[in-house]
Amino acid sequence: ETGVTQTPRHLVMGMTNKKSLKCEQHLGHNAMYWYKQSAKKPLELMFVYSLEERVENNSVPSRFSPECPNSSHLFLHLHTLQPEDSALYLCASSQDRSSSYNEQFFGPGTRLTVL
Protein backbone atom coordinates (compact mmCIF):
# COMPACT_ATOMS: atom_id res chain seq x y z
CA GLU A 1 0.00 0.00 0.00
CA THR A 2 2.60 2.60 0.99
CA GLY A 3 5.76 1.07 -0.45
CA VAL A 4 7.31 0.82 3.01
CA THR A 5 7.34 -2.55 4.71
CA GLN A 6 8.26 -3.45 8.26
CA THR A 7 8.98 -6.79 9.88
CA PRO A 8 8.03 -8.22 12.21
CA ARG A 9 4.60 -6.72 12.74
CA HIS A 10 4.48 -7.86 16.34
CA LEU A 11 7.34 -8.64 18.71
CA VAL A 12 7.38 -9.74 22.32
CA MET A 13 10.75 -9.81 24.02
CA GLY A 14 12.26 -10.08 27.45
CA MET A 15 14.50 -7.40 28.86
CA THR A 16 17.63 -9.47 28.26
CA ASN A 17 16.83 -10.35 24.64
CA LYS A 18 18.43 -8.92 21.52
CA LYS A 19 16.19 -8.41 18.54
CA SER A 20 16.10 -6.32 15.38
CA LEU A 21 13.36 -4.48 13.54
CA LYS A 22 13.60 -4.24 9.79
CA CYS A 23 12.28 -1.63 7.41
CA GLU A 24 12.44 -1.64 3.63
CA GLN A 25 11.26 1.02 1.22
CA HIS A 26 10.57 0.40 -2.44
CA LEU A 27 10.08 4.04 -3.39
CA GLY A 28 13.60 5.06 -4.36
CA HIS A 29 13.75 7.54 -1.49
CA ASN A 30 16.94 8.94 -0.01
CA ALA A 31 15.85 9.55 3.58
CA MET A 32 14.57 7.10 6.17
CA TYR A 33 13.27 7.61 9.71
CA TRP A 34 12.48 5.70 12.88
CA TYR A 35 9.64 6.93 15.10
CA LYS A 36 8.29 5.70 18.42
CA GLN A 37 4.58 5.95 19.15
CA SER A 38 3.56 5.41 22.76
CA ALA A 39 0.06 5.63 24.17
CA LYS A 40 -1.05 9.17 24.93
CA LYS A 41 2.16 10.74 23.61
CA PRO A 42 2.92 12.41 20.29
CA LEU A 43 4.88 10.53 17.70
CA GLU A 44 8.57 10.83 18.65
CA LEU A 45 11.30 11.02 16.05
CA MET A 46 14.20 8.73 16.99
CA PHE A 47 16.63 8.67 14.07
CA VAL A 48 16.99 10.17 10.61
CA TYR A 49 19.17 8.78 7.85
CA SER A 50 19.92 10.62 4.65
CA LEU A 51 21.78 8.74 1.92
CA GLU A 52 22.74 6.11 4.51
CA GLU A 53 24.28 8.68 6.84
CA ARG A 54 22.76 9.27 10.26
CA VAL A 55 21.86 12.95 10.45
CA GLU A 56 19.71 12.97 13.56
CA ASN A 57 19.80 11.11 16.83
CA ASN A 58 17.05 12.52 18.96
CA SER A 59 18.58 11.73 22.37
CA VAL A 60 17.67 8.09 22.06
CA PRO A 61 19.13 5.67 24.66
CA SER A 62 21.98 3.49 23.45
CA ARG A 63 19.89 0.34 23.90
CA PHE A 64 18.41 1.35 20.52
CA SER A 65 20.98 1.06 17.74
CA PRO A 66 20.05 1.95 14.16
CA GLU A 67 21.73 0.66 11.03
CA CYS A 68 21.26 1.77 7.44
CA PRO A 69 23.27 -0.47 5.10
CA ASN A 70 21.79 1.14 1.97
CA SER A 71 19.14 3.66 1.05
CA SER A 72 16.41 1.01 0.87
CA HIS A 73 16.94 -0.72 4.20
CA LEU A 74 16.85 0.45 7.78
CA PHE A 75 17.25 -1.60 10.93
CA LEU A 76 16.70 -0.91 14.59
CA HIS A 77 18.69 -3.21 16.83
CA LEU A 78 17.29 -3.66 20.31
CA HIS A 79 19.05 -4.92 23.43
CA THR A 80 18.37 -4.82 27.16
CA LEU A 81 15.13 -2.92 26.68
CA GLN A 82 12.85 -1.75 29.47
CA PRO A 83 9.08 -2.30 29.77
CA GLU A 84 8.55 1.42 29.07
CA ASP A 85 10.05 0.84 25.63
CA SER A 86 6.89 -1.04 24.68
CA ALA A 87 5.34 0.95 21.84
CA LEU A 88 4.56 0.99 18.14
CA TYR A 89 7.77 1.59 16.16
CA LEU A 90 7.19 3.21 12.82
CA CYS A 91 9.55 3.51 9.92
CA ALA A 92 9.12 6.18 7.26
CA SER A 93 10.89 7.38 4.15
CA SER A 94 10.90 10.53 2.08
CA GLN A 95 12.34 11.56 -1.26
CA ASP A 96 14.87 13.98 0.11
CA ARG A 97 15.38 15.12 3.68
CA SER A 98 15.87 18.75 2.77
CA SER A 99 13.18 19.07 0.13
CA SER A 100 10.52 21.69 0.57
CA TYR A 101 7.98 18.91 0.11
CA ASN A 102 9.09 16.53 2.81
CA GLU A 103 6.12 14.21 2.61
CA GLN A 104 6.84 11.03 4.50
CA PHE A 105 5.59 7.55 3.70
CA PHE A 106 5.10 5.27 6.67
CA GLY A 107 5.26 1.54 7.12
CA PRO A 108 2.61 -0.34 9.11
CA GLY A 109 4.76 -0.42 12.24
CA THR A 110 6.06 -3.06 14.63
CA ARG A 111 4.11 -3.45 17.86
CA LEU A 112 6.79 -4.14 20.48
CA THR A 113 6.04 -5.50 23.92
CA VAL A 114 8.87 -5.75 26.45
CA LEU A 115 8.17 -8.08 29.36
Next chain:
Amino acid sequence: SQQGEEDPQALSIQEGENATMNCSYKTSINNLQWYRQNSGRGLVHLILIRSNEREKHSGRLRVTLDTSKKSSSLLITASRAADTASYFCATDADAGGTSYGKLTFGQGTILTVHP
Protein backbone atom coordinates in the same frame (compact mmCIF):
# COMPACT_ATOMS: atom_id res chain seq x y z
CA SER B 1 3.11 22.57 25.14
CA GLN B 2 3.82 20.63 21.97
CA GLN B 3 4.48 21.96 18.49
CA GLY B 4 1.48 20.86 16.47
CA GLU B 5 -1.35 20.54 18.95
CA GLU B 6 -4.66 19.30 17.63
CA ASP B 7 -8.05 20.33 18.84
CA PRO B 8 -10.37 18.69 19.71
CA GLN B 9 -8.75 15.57 21.12
CA ALA B 10 -11.78 13.53 20.13
CA LEU B 11 -14.67 14.16 17.76
CA SER B 12 -17.77 12.03 17.26
CA ILE B 13 -20.14 12.74 14.37
CA GLN B 14 -22.78 11.09 12.18
CA GLU B 15 -22.09 9.94 8.67
CA GLY B 16 -22.69 12.76 6.19
CA GLU B 17 -21.70 15.51 8.60
CA ASN B 18 -18.57 17.59 8.24
CA ALA B 19 -15.62 17.19 10.60
CA THR B 20 -13.28 20.02 11.44
CA MET B 21 -10.00 19.57 13.26
CA ASN B 22 -7.61 22.32 14.26
CA CYS B 23 -3.87 22.43 14.77
CA SER B 24 -1.72 25.07 16.41
CA TYR B 25 2.04 25.32 16.33
CA LYS B 26 4.74 27.57 17.71
CA THR B 27 7.69 28.02 15.37
CA SER B 28 8.12 29.15 11.76
CA ILE B 29 7.36 26.38 9.36
CA ASN B 30 8.29 25.36 5.85
CA ASN B 31 5.11 23.36 5.46
CA LEU B 32 2.39 21.70 7.49
CA GLN B 33 1.12 18.22 6.77
CA TRP B 34 -1.90 16.19 7.83
CA TYR B 35 -1.77 12.44 8.31
CA ARG B 36 -4.36 9.80 9.12
CA GLN B 37 -3.78 6.70 11.19
CA ASN B 38 -6.14 3.78 11.48
CA SER B 39 -5.96 1.97 14.80
CA GLY B 40 -2.50 0.48 15.41
CA ARG B 41 -1.36 1.02 11.84
CA GLY B 42 1.08 3.28 10.03
CA LEU B 43 0.32 6.87 9.14
CA VAL B 44 -0.98 7.82 5.72
CA HIS B 45 -0.13 11.22 4.27
CA LEU B 46 -3.25 13.21 3.38
CA ILE B 47 -2.21 16.66 2.32
CA LEU B 48 0.68 19.13 2.52
CA ILE B 49 0.30 22.88 2.60
CA ARG B 50 3.29 25.16 2.22
CA SER B 51 3.84 28.22 4.36
CA ASN B 52 3.00 30.55 1.45
CA GLU B 53 -0.32 28.83 0.76
CA ARG B 54 -3.56 29.64 2.54
CA GLU B 55 -5.90 26.90 1.40
CA LYS B 56 -5.65 23.57 -0.32
CA HIS B 57 -8.18 20.96 -1.43
CA SER B 58 -7.91 17.25 -2.08
CA GLY B 59 -11.16 15.39 -2.72
CA ARG B 60 -13.31 15.79 0.40
CA LEU B 61 -10.44 17.38 2.32
CA ARG B 62 -9.91 21.09 2.74
CA VAL B 63 -6.93 22.45 4.63
CA THR B 64 -6.38 26.05 5.62
CA LEU B 65 -3.25 27.65 7.01
CA ASP B 66 -2.97 30.92 8.88
CA THR B 67 0.70 31.61 9.52
CA SER B 68 -0.06 34.82 11.43
CA LYS B 69 -2.00 32.77 13.97
CA LYS B 70 0.23 29.72 13.58
CA SER B 71 -2.78 27.53 13.04
CA SER B 72 -4.27 25.16 10.51
CA SER B 73 -7.57 23.39 10.09
CA LEU B 74 -8.56 20.19 8.34
CA LEU B 75 -12.14 19.90 7.11
CA ILE B 76 -13.53 16.56 5.98
CA THR B 77 -16.81 17.05 4.17
CA ALA B 78 -19.61 14.49 3.89
CA SER B 79 -17.88 12.15 6.31
CA ARG B 80 -18.09 8.37 6.02
CA ALA B 81 -17.70 5.60 8.56
CA ALA B 82 -14.42 4.74 6.81
CA ASP B 83 -13.05 8.15 7.85
CA THR B 84 -12.93 6.90 11.44
CA ALA B 85 -9.27 7.24 12.43
CA SER B 86 -6.80 9.45 14.26
CA TYR B 87 -5.70 12.58 12.44
CA PHE B 88 -2.35 14.25 13.06
CA CYS B 89 -0.86 17.49 11.94
CA ALA B 90 2.90 17.63 11.52
CA THR B 91 5.04 20.69 11.10
CA ASP B 92 8.20 20.85 9.05
CA ALA B 93 10.34 23.58 10.54
CA ASP B 94 11.68 26.29 8.27
CA ALA B 95 15.36 25.98 7.40
CA GLY B 96 15.66 29.02 5.19
CA GLY B 97 13.11 27.91 2.63
CA THR B 98 13.80 24.20 2.78
CA SER B 99 13.34 21.53 5.38
CA TYR B 100 15.33 20.20 8.30
CA GLY B 101 13.82 16.85 7.37
CA LYS B 102 12.27 16.59 10.78
CA LEU B 103 8.52 16.50 11.26
CA THR B 104 7.06 17.34 14.64
CA PHE B 105 3.72 15.67 15.27
CA GLY B 106 0.87 16.63 17.56
CA GLN B 107 -1.06 14.20 19.72
CA GLY B 108 -3.85 13.90 17.21
CA THR B 109 -7.62 14.06 17.01
CA ILE B 110 -9.56 10.82 17.26
CA LEU B 111 -12.44 11.00 14.81
CA THR B 112 -15.37 8.59 15.07
CA VAL B 113 -17.97 8.63 12.32
CA HIS B 114 -21.13 6.73 13.19
CA PRO B 115 -23.04 5.04 10.34
